[in-house]
Amino acid sequence: MDALDVLNQEHRQIQHVLDVLTLAVERGRRGEFVSASLFLRAANFFRTYVDGSHHAKEMVLFQTMLVHRLPLSPGLLSQVTGEHGTGSEQALALQRAAEVTLREGVDPGGMLDAADAYLQLQRGHTTAEETQVFPLARRLLPAAVLERMRTRFARIEASHGPMSEAVEALERAFAPARPSWPGLLAGVRSF
Numbered sequence: 001m002d003a004l005d006v007l008n009q010e011h012r013q014i015q016h017v018l019d020v021l022t023l024a025v026e027r028g029r030r031g032e033f034v035s036a037s038l039f040l041r042a043a044n045f046f047r048t049y050v051d052g053s054h055h056a057k058e059m060v061l062f063q064t065m066l067v068h069r070l071p072l073s074p075g076l077l078s079q080v081t082g083e084h085g086t087g088s089e090q091a092l093a094l095q096r097a098a099e100v101t102l103r104e105g106v107d108p109g110g111m112l113d114a115a116d117a118y119l120q121l122q123r124g125h126t127t128a129e130e131t132q133v134f135p136l137a138r139r140l141l142p143a144a145v146l147e148r149m150r151t152r153f154a155r156i157e158a159s160h161g162p163m164s165e166a167v168e169a170l171e172r173a174f175a176p177a178r179p180s181w182p183g184l185l186a187g188v189r190s191f
Helices: 002-027 036-067 076-102 109-138 143-158 163-173
Strands: none
Touching: 002 036, 002 109, 002 143, 002 163, 036 076, 036 109, 036 143, 036 163, 076 109
């Protein structure tokens, strides 16, 4: 697995968390109970693993592409790095909204709005990276360069731990309830 495979794999893991959050937002919009702790844990995941680890790895890629003078379309790296900054701000807003909802027991509308804003940004962001940035890097960066990047990625990951473990922990914490008898509680979920 090379550096670009790592980034693609992490996109799938991040998408899994976004899917869980999307379901929670939909439930909240229908007036169903949603756990503010899910939103807080998702925000912490975004701040720690998406901002602190995944985006740091992508910055290694972007810097490498610039050093090797890859023919990027004007403004593409500005766009995706700008979206990283906006995503960081939105993850912080989600964290604060979830904390207020938990602490004060207020209507979750602000928390749902903050989650929606983050989800909207992420929908187009990953697509731009996977359809424009990554294919160009795969085509034009030498294998040895990709291998050195993978080594740098391992150092970044060491400071946060594996993203996959964080995703699994979130999934376990907010997985659908498992009924004791088949069919008894089929529609019950814990988030």
